[in-house]
Each structure stands twice: as C-alpha cells, then as structure tokens.
Amino acid sequence: MSEALPLDHGHLQKLVTADLVRPDHLLGAHPVTENGVQGVRFGVWAPNAHHVSVVGDFNGFNGFDNPMQRLDFGFWGAFVPSARNGQRYKFRITGPDGRTEDKMDPYGSFFEVRPATASIVWEQPFDWTDGGWMAERSAGLDRPVSVYEVHLPSWARREDGWFLNYRDLAHRLGEYVTFMGYTHVELLGVMEHPFDGSWGYQVTGYYAPTSRMGSPEDFKYLVNHLHALGVGVILDWVPGHFPTDPAGLGRFDGTPLFEYADPRKGYHQDWNTYIFDYGRNEVVMFLIGSALKWLQDFHVDGLRVDAVASMLYLDFSRTEWIPNVHGGRENLEAIAFLKRLNEVVHHMAPGCMIVAEESTSFPGVTTPSPHGLGFDYKWAMGWMNDTLRYFEEDPLWRRYHHHALTFFNAYRTSENYVLAISHDEVVHLKKSMVMKMPGDWYAQRAGYRAFLALMWATPGKKLLFMGQEFAQPTEWNHDQALPLHLADQPDHRGVLNLVRDLNGLYRGRPDWHVADTRDEGLQWISADDVENSVYAFLRRDPVGGAWSLVVANLTPVYRDIYPVGVPVGGEYRVLLSTDDGGYGGFGTQQPDLTAKGEGWNGQPHHLRLNLPPNSVLVLAPAPTGDAAQAADQDPASADAGATAPGRAG
Template identity: 80%
Template sequence: MSFPAPGLPLPLDHEHLQKLVTADLVRPDHLLGAHPVTEGGVEGVRFAVWAPNAQHVSVVGDFNGWNGFDNPLQPLDFGFWGAFVPSARHGQRYKFRVTGADGRTVDKTDPHGTFAEVRPNTASIVWQQAFTWTDQAWMAARGPGFDRPVSVYEVHVGSWARDEHGWFLNYRELAHRLADHVAELGYTHVELLGVMEHPFDGSWGYQVTGYYAPTSRLGSPDDFAYLVNHLHVRGIGVYLDWVPGHFPTDDSGLAHFDGAPLYEYSDPRKGFHFDWNTYIFDYGRNEVVMFLIGSALKWLQDFHIDGLRVDAVASMLYLDFSRSEWVPNIHGGRENLEAIAFLKRLNEVVHHAAPGAVMVAEESTAFPGVTAPVPFGLGFDYKWAMGWMNDTLFYFERDPVYRKYDHHKLTFFNVYRTGEKFMLAISHDEVVHLKKSLVMKMPGDWYAQRAGYRAFLALMWTTPGKKLLFMGQEFAQPTEWNHDEALPWHLTDVPDHRGVMTLVRRLNALYRERPDLHVGDTLDEGLLWLSADDAEASVYAYLRRDPRPSAQGGGAWSVVVANLTPVYREGYPVGVPQGGGYRLLLSTDDGEFGGFGTQQPDLTAREEGWHGQTHSLRLNLPPLSVLVLEPAGEQG
C-alpha cells in the first residue's frame, strides 16, 4: 500500500486528477478499515490500519472475545498493518489494540470505521452498506448554480425533534418530518450538523472521532442514507458540516494513535488548539491529507451529500490563530502554507470526483480568494459572509434611537460583496452562549421585537447572497437553542410565532420565483442603492435587478424599502426608474405576519425625479418594516 507522493503538483491537471479519482488510493477507506470479503472460499473480514510507530497491533471484538492474542495484524509496507479474520462478520463490534511507540497499549476506534456504538461506548462496527438509492434524477441535475436560489435550513439532527420519551428520532423518522417542514417553508437545502460520529453531545458534532461514520445516535449508515435519499426525492439538497481543522484528545480516537503524534503536528505550537482543547491535523503529511480527502469523498460519493460546509477555515489558514506562541512559515509569515495547499487540493479533487458538489467555507477573515478557483484562490464555491452577519446583528441589536450613528453597518457589505461568492448565514453560533435567540436580540417590547425581526429577515432575503437560517428561528423561537432538547414546536400554533413562519415561507417563495432576487448575487449590477444615506430616518432603499439581457429572460427588478425605527412615515418619497403603477409584493407589516396591516393608498409613480431616478413613489412606511414592490406595467 502507498499513497500519492507529497510532491503532487498544484493545481492538479486532468491526468493527475484522473489517476487520483480512479485509483483506490484517493479513498483510503477502500483499503483501510474493516471490509467483509470472501478469501479462498472463506467468509470473513479484512482489517487494515495505518500505525507506522506501533510496536504491535491486533484486532479485538465480538468475534474473538476481545482477546488481543487471537488476531494479530501483520506489518505491511509504509507503516500499514492488516489481517484477514474468518470469524468476523457484518454487524460485529471491534477495535484496534495498539501497543504504541511509548509502550502503552490502547484500544482504538477504527479511523476509517463506517459505523460505531452509541456513545459513551466507542467500538467500531463492521458494516457493509446495502442501501438502494432512488435519487438519480436529483443527482443528475444538481450543481453549484451560482445564479440559482439557495436557501438553507440549518439543522442539528439530535435536537430538531425528539420522540415522546425524549430520545433521538431515527434517521428514517426524521426524513419524513424534516422533508415535510422544509418543503412547506420553501427551502432549497438543509445543512446538517452533528452527523459525523462524536463522543460528546455538548460538542454539537464538532469534536469528531468518526470521520467516515454517521452518528449511531439516530440509526445505521443505511438509515442515514434513507434520510438523504428521501430529501433528494422531495427536491431538497443536503449539505453537511465537516470539521478538518481539529480533532478531540479522546484516548480512543485519533490522538497519538500509535503512541506518537501521527494525525496531529508534533509541535504543540502548531498542533494544539488551547481554546478548544483539540489537536490540529498535520497538513504536511500526505497520509493525513488523504485521510481527510477520503472522508470528504466518502460523504459526497457514498452518501450522495450535495455539499460540505468546512468548519473554522480561519483556524487552519493562520499559524497564529488564537495563540501567543507560534511558528512562522518558511517565509517568516503567519499563513499555514501546508493547510492552504491542502484546501486547494481538497477542492480540486472534490469538484472532479463528485460533480455538482458544493464546498462552503466558514472563513471569518479577509483572506483573499477563498472562492476564487485554484490556483488563484482556495477553490471554494461559497464563503459565509461573517462580516455581513456581524454588522447586521450589531445594527439590529441597537436601540433604534441610536441606529442613525451606525447607518453604514447595513451598507458596508455592498462595498465588498462581489469580491467573493457569499452565503448570508445566521447559524447556530448566533443563538447560544447567552447571545439570545434572534427575536430576543431585538430591542423593545414583544411587538417591537417581532416587527424588528421580521424586518431583519426581509433584509436578509433581499440582500445579495445565498441564505442560511438556523432551525427554530423560522418561527421566532424566544429561547436559546438547547442541544439536549427538541425545538418548542408547540409555538408554531401560537399566532405571534406562526406569523413569522408565514413570513419565512413567503420570503422563500419570492426568492425562488423572482430572478432579480438571486441571479445577480455576485454582480455589481444585481443591486443599486436608491437611498443609502438617510441616517436620520434610518430608511434604506435599493433596487434588486436581474442583470441578464431580456432576450435571456433577464431584466426583472424590484424595489426594497426599509424603515428601521418605530416611527410611522407617511408619504415617504422613493425614487424609481419607471413611472406608472406598482404592486406591493411583500410588507412585513401585513396582518398575516403579525403586523398592523398598514395600507398604501396610491402606488403610482409620478414623473418627479428623486434619488437620481426619473420618477418617484410616495409610500407609507410602517414602523420597523420592509416593503418589496415591482412595476405593474409599462412606463407611464
């Protein structure tokens, strides 16, 4: 056994890519781990593991009474160990018993295991996937589609819903309930967190021990495949959170796997996150790079996942990330050149080996070219708009009387929004650790909080960029997310909360139906500010435009007006490029959403220039509201 040489050129040319994706070596789990086979007419399981520093390795499990002497693994080339065990079968538990370079003997979970015991137990389980897929139509049509609407519902699989006893739903139960909810609200995708096997519930799935295994809390790998397949059949894409930036220190996992640093850097100044108490992968070691790329391809190829959201990319890019002592790179800089090369290689291989799959970076700095193609950038498809998120939440948490002093917070994103391909993400991180739920971040009484939150959602859905909203926020959950409990679904029967959910449904419908709200996300022409400087009134107005020529189906446009103080503004002038009648597509003040239902007596644009436009509307702006309008006919 061997792996491609560390000197593989970047970017990968077609010949090298073809060799990678057609060889077993791009998927180390095809060689390593546990594989039921028949050898010489005898059924059994072939076990293999990488442990170059180990003194001795054996496999223990249900098939040998957990006796470390019965099935020793034989040393192979390049630090690999393997053996055929005729008594082992599908469904049995096992571990690798490793006597390491330090003389300690530790039972280790299989790094390439595809199934595991339910925590707190940590044994791997021999598993041969046998699921029959029926999502061929979805897989053939999917793709990044930068001009397509992408509206993502982020879900923690362990706490979205529970059964009557408070236990996790099975993946198959979750499939139907989740698909019904997501389809009803009009989301295009779900993003699942807490899926990859992890020992501690409180890590939310970000302390991964099973990089090739769906968590057994909700069922088997075939059950998980059923969930993905069902969502696809219902027309819903599936993204997963993926964590290649760090891994936990649990003795049964990857940490010091063979008694010495193996998957992690040996120097703690590079190899340990003190904030998270986790190890950092050694991106300069080719076997580790292939382990991670193999994990990504496992989910994308075997489980038909449509995209990976790569966690904490900034922690990978910078050697001085959250640390006072750090080791400069060979040029004396702070960038982790090995991690950068890994991310480029990852994205190149994924885009070739899993056509249509999407790679999303959670990257919180201004690192250049995150979504630029390799070799000019890292090669991701989208980047979370962390700057937009921080600025927008800061603004909306301010008492409206002071918002005029931070008016630019809502306009600054337009300065740089075309520099990357952005996803506007309001994730789980914003509704935990005493940060409050989104609706409770809003100032004022309960009515003002809901009105402000509805305006926040409408601005998010009409701002250029793909969308992501964490579960529970679609019905204005008033409490912070608790990973140990199901969402408070009873609130969806309460009018105040049901109104917000009705708004989310309407926003998703508008977003999907109207090309002006999604086609021009990455183009300057996709948004034109009409009024960006009325700080005193805290009013904003802009056009969203489909920049394509009308011959290609383009040319649609709409007007968005936001009044972000609790002040009613009658007859507020808004410049528009066309005269005649206008239609109100959405008002967050509508009664069905929980508002007052402020009326617009006249939606006719007069030939009175305003905001640099030839015509203007006189609008009644409800307090803490957003209006969306479109021209009703030909220019008057």
C-alpha cells in the same frame, strides 16, 4: 461482499503519494471472500507502532488471536475468517513506549452508541432512487440557495426523550422544509462524536454518521427522501481539529500521528483539541477521503467546512506559535490542503458545493485554485456582525450607525457569499434572534421581521438556523427538542409565514437570486437618509430584466407619503410588506401606487409610500395582460394561513 482494494504495494504507493485512491477502500474493515473463505479484511495506518492486533466479538477481544502484519509505508493488515458483518472491533496498538491502547477505527463506517466506542463491521446494500437528482445537482451561482440549518438530535425527539431515527426525521423534516420553501438543509452533528455538548464538532468518526439516530442505511434513507422532495443536503465537516479522547485519533500509534507533534502547532487551547498535520500525505488523504465518502457514497450535495480561519493562521487564538518558512503567520500546509481538497472533490463529485466558514479577510477564498482556495461559497461573517450590531442598537441611535447596513455593498462581490445566521448566534447568552431586538415584544417581532426581509433581499445565498424561522424566544438547547409547537401561536406564526413567503419570493423571482454574486444584482436608490434610517434599493436580474424595489424604515416611527425614486412610471404592486397582518403587523395600507413623473433620488419617477415602523416593503411594476394573470398565480403569494406540517410529537 465488498470489492475492497487489496493492501498491496501498488495501491499503498498511490495512497501515500496522494493519488485519487479512496483510502477507505484500502483501510478499515471490509467483508470479503479470500480463497473461497468468507471473513473480514482489516487495515490500519500505525507507522510507529511496535505491535497491532485486531480485537472484537469474533475473538472475545483477545489481543493474541489476530495479530496484524506490518506492511509497507507503516500500514498493517489482517484477514480474519471468523469476523462477520455487524460485529464490534477495535485496533489494539502497542506504541514505541510500550503502552497498549484500544483504538477506534479511523475509517470505521459505523460505531456503538456513545459512551461505548467500538467500531462495527458494517456493509449493507442501499437502493438509491435519486439518479436524476444526482445527475442535475449543481452549485451554480445563479441558482437560489436557501438553507435551513438543523441539529438533527434536537430538532425533534421521541416522547421518551431519545433521538428520532433518521427515517422518521426524513419524513417530518422533509415535510416541514418543503412547506417552508427552503432549497437545502444543512446538518450539524451528523458525523460520529463522543460528546453531545460538542454539537458534533469534535469528530471521532469521519466516515460514519452518528449511530444515535440509526444506521448508515437509515441516514442514506434521509438523504434519498429529501432528494425525492427536491431538497439538497449539506453537512458540517470539521477538518480543522479533533478531540483528545483516548480511543480516538490522538497519539494513534503511541506518537503524534494525525496531529502536529509540536503543541504550538498541533494543539488548540480554546477547544482542547488536536490540530491535523496537513504536511502528511496520509493525513491529507484521510481527510479528502472523508469528504468524498459523504459526497459520493452518501449522495450529500455539499460540505460546510468549519473554522477555516483556525486552519489558515498559525497564530490563531494563541500567543506562542511557529512561523512558516517565510516567517509569516499563514499555515502553508493547510492552504495547500484546502486547495487540493476543493480540486479533488469538484473533480470526483461534480455538482457539489463546498462552503467555507472563514471569519477573516483572507483573499481568494472562493477564487479557483491555483490563485485561490477554490471554495464555492464563503459565509458572510462581516455582513452578519455589522447587521446584527445595527439591529441590536436602540433605534434612537441607529442614525450613528447607518452605514453598517451599506458597507457590505462595498465588498459583496469580492467572494461568493452566503448570508448566514447560524447556531453560533443563538447560544452562550447571545439570546435568540428575536430577543436581540430592542423594545417590547411587538417591537422585537417587528424589528426581527425587518431583519429577515433585509437578509433575504440582500444579494447572497441564505442560511437560517432552526427555530429562528418562527422567532423562538429562548436560546437553542441541544439537549431539548425544538419548541415547534410555538409556531402555532399567532405571534410566532406570523414570523413563520414571513420566512415562508420570503423563500417564495427568493426562489420565484430571478431578480432576487440570479445576480447574487454580481454588481448588477443591486442598485442603491437611497443609501444616505441617515436622519430617518430609511434605505431603498433595487434588486435586478441583468439577464431577464426583472427588478423589484426594497424600502426599509428601521425606526419605530411612521413615515407618511415618503418619496422614493423609481426608474419607470406606471402602476406598482406590493409583493411583500413585513407589516402585513398575516405576519403580525398592523396591515398599513398604501396610497395610490402610481409613480409620479417628477424625479427623485436620481430617478426619473417617484412613488409616495406609507412606511410602517420597523418594516420592509417590497414592490414591483404591476404586470399587465397575461403577465398580470400569471402574477395572480405566483407561488410567492401562497396562502399564508396554510397549516405547517412537521410538528414534533
């Protein structure tokens, strides 16, 4: 039975004063034994309610059998001897206006499968085997982080169209992700939500994995199995808004409770959702408790906080808004909440990473509190927009947009960035990534391969949404399984081979990840060849001294014997060429890769390279002796023809 904390004055006082008491240890439904009697203790926060009762399978959903007792600070509690684990329940709440509604448990740990909305009393043991992983997990900035963003309900499905169980997904996804060389998966659509079309971004169960794919223990199995394979797990988490569904958090006790009362502050017009009231301690602790639940109890390694900009600005996507006490547009309560969130979770869940999806230039997103918000990473939305706009241009006009690809270097160390190509870029008629590229099908694939190589070669952690690793030609459809079978076709298999090898280079070469957030990580060799649309730069490891040369030719024109300056003479070797035949290219051969003694691009030596159309070439000084033997066994050059696992049935 649970060791849930009693709903007494001392624990309630700690909760409302924002102490580090997990609120779900006090509230919700907990199987316990009281005075030798087994039952379930229920607790709920409804300060403005006139009456609350708990209804469920144990009383035939009769609102008169189990009234709840009003406690301090607006909390209600009841011990129900007849209640048992696995039974459904709701809170029947009568508000100050006399209206009565049945509400889901805000702290529910398991729910009925939609469209049903009852919470389920649920407490089951789980034997974790990832103790070593949990002790060593780290958000360290010098580590490689390559994330595969996944919508589990549509990554793969059963033959009858229903969702796979978390346990089945654990093995299929785990095998595929390890084959591809990703370090992490990021899961969207995991927390309980009523509407499939929201992709899980309109959450009703902030403490529960969706029951569409199994029980909480099934989800724990998924996390535990991925950890056993050396893969970290990040979840999308939505503390910015919640749906208006009548069974959910909205007007929970008959009044605005979790949301701001004034719709100019508490209602999001674009999404038809309510906005959390960050000025209430109980709401702040509800959200922080949710974060801790996933990081502590579910062993999740990080949270990607959705739509942070919508939280930071009172005028976000609205014409009528209420200024803060200083007359400004910043939501000071939300800012204080985000700082508190990051302070608490980093203290209570060491080694986790908290990532902000923040689309503006708000300062100090990854600066530690109190001077900044305290996130570990921020999505590089500016890099994404600039780079996509450049690659979508007809190559004939790219000379006029040349510095869209160099501008990121002007600010890339201002925050700790994740270079993210997420689900948002391949929906709503935006086209899939490969179809954004201009030209015929071959040119589109060549351009997309060049885009991917530049993304991996640019300083910053990586994130790519599912399907884009094999050049899915259609937009993502959340109602259908991912067309993984396409990865067996040569045109798509070539892109998959490239992403796999890019992950190998990124993880295997310290110069590609150690200095992601530092100036020393990148040195431009040639950033201003506007007429040829050619770029050249070095990736550097300032600690170990390793470095490699990246050269991009982003027009459909061959550049024969193109000179590129290098810092040292001697022999060079090709680490990767996006024009390789195994990736779907022509397999352009290089001339003698010996650096000449004449200077070029401000460097003392230079190479003469054959640059294929729409391609990226990666080179490094050729190792000698033992280093050469080790290079021959480099996992980054693993067999590109290996069979990809994880095909959906």
